[in-house]
Amino acid sequence: MVRLITHNLLACHAKGCTSNNFPLQFKDIQVELREAEFNSDFLRGFLPRIEWAALVDASRQLGDTSLPAEQPEMLDDDFLQKLHHVLLEIHVEEGAMICPNCHHVYPISNGIPNMLLAEHEIG
Amino acid sequence: MIPTPDLSHLAREDYQHVYEPAEDTFILLDALEQDAEELQKMKPSICLEIGPGSGCVSSFVGSIVGASASLYLSCDINSRACHCTKRTGDQNKIPLEPINSSLAGPLALRLRRAVDVLLFNPPYVPTHANEAGDAQCGADIAGSWAGGADGMQVTNVLLEQVDELLSPVGRFYLVAVKQNDVPGICQRMTREYGFRCEVTLQRRAGGEHLFVIRISR
Numbered sequence A: 001m002v003r004l005i006t007h008n009l010l011a012c013h014a015k016g017c018t019s020n021n022f023p024l025q026f027k028d029i030q031v032e033l034r035e036a037e038f039n040s041d042f043l044r045g046f047l048p049r050i051e052w053a054a055l056v057d058a059s060r061q062l063g064d065t066s067l068p069a070e071q072p073e074m075l076d077d078d079f080l081q082k083l084h085h086v087l088l089e090i091h092v093e094e095g096a097m098i099c100p101n102c103h104h105v106y107p108i109s110n111g112i113p114n115m116l117l118a119e120h121e122i123g
Numbered sequence B: 001m002i003p004t005p006d007l008s009h010l011a012r013e014d015y016q017h018v019y020e021p022a023e024d025t026f027i028l029l030d031a032l033e034q035d036a037e038e039l040q041k042m043k044p045s046i047c048l049e050i051g052p053g054s055g056c057v058s059s060f061v062g063s064i065v066g067a068s069a070s071l072y073l074s075c076d077i078n079s080r081a082c083h084c085t086k087r088t089g090d091q092n093k094i095p096l097e098p099i100n101s102s103l104a105g106p107l108a109l110r111l112r113r114a115v116d117v118l119l120f121n122p123p124y125v126p127t128h129a130n131e132a133g134d135a136q137c138g139a140d141i142a143g144s145w146a147g148g149a150d151g152m153q154v155t156n157v158l159l160e161q162v163d164e165l166l167s168p169v170g171r172f173y174l175v176a177v178k179q180n181d182v183p184g185i186c187q188r189m190t191r192e193y194g195f196r197c198e199v200t201l202q203r204r205a206g207g208e209h210l211f212v213i214r215i216s217r
């Protein structure tokens, strides 16, 4: 299950691909929505780890426009609920992620991202 | 008592290609259980297991820390292991997030000093270097044990990345056997990175002398 929380942590790691290698762009994806347990402490603690612009962009690629372009300073319950949904309840089951720099294609099948590189691509 | 994860959904066919939990798995579970209270108190945001295999260990950590309290990432070179890990997460209601990759490759950039709990029960059996190399490429059951010279070929690569991965409060649990030279591992991690290394559990089982090393800043 590639959820957006995980997508926000994955970068292209092909040999020589060291700039503009994040975030990966989604292609031809199928998503499923699944409820997850809400935990505001976890969300507050995790927020500093998130690349906000990448998350907003990825959520819009998946058709969710609930997050504001700028990360709000006030973490009210309404915002945390939206963040919870975007980070943890949207599962990308099929499709691919493509590196914006070298265009390496990382397939997703049955919810598992294949980030393996061929021997000559390992840095 | 933390219940051992339910693995009843996995069958003999799965274990032809994916490592079946054994004594080395159980010593790691016991070491984690021993530290359960500390692990709960430290409130880890990110747990990362390298080589989850069946997903047994990550699922156990999830039941210690809490299903919604942390993100449970895991990276295995074996795609079948990733599928088993996902199913084990579903079975035990812990959202495990397997990634098919070697070590922390695609996460390294974004997880710089961000991993609170790092886990690795590596392929630690001493073999010929070629055998370990082939097993890594084959990404099947042999990759779960073939460890090359001193059984350290794969572990050594991760040891060089621990400083980059571990958060300021982070801790790394590593399974090793006697032939891996446990004092040598500890000396190296202390000398080169100033880490604290402790053997928190050791036992003899099934002809192996097993250790769990806990490495922290």
Ligand SMILES: C[S@@+](CC[C@H](N)C(=O)[O-])C[C@H]1O[C@@H](n2cnc3c(N)ncnc32)[C@H](O)[C@@H]1O
Pocket: B019, B020, B021, B022, B024, B025, B028, B050, B051, B052, B053, B054, B055, B056, B057, B075, B076, B077, B078, B081, B101, B102, B103, B121, B122, B123, B124, B136, B139, B140, B143, B144, B145, B154
């Ligand atoms: C000894 S098994 C441990 C499995 C499970 N964690 C347990 O304790 O039962 C080692 C696991 O590491 C995986 N592995 C081996 N080399 C790896 C690598 N370079 N990157 C990620 N996983 C690897 C194997 O596929 C296998 O699942």
Ligand SMILES: [Zn+2]
Pocket: A012, A013, A014, A017, A021, A099, A100, A101, A102, A103, A104
């Ligand atoms: Zn790239």
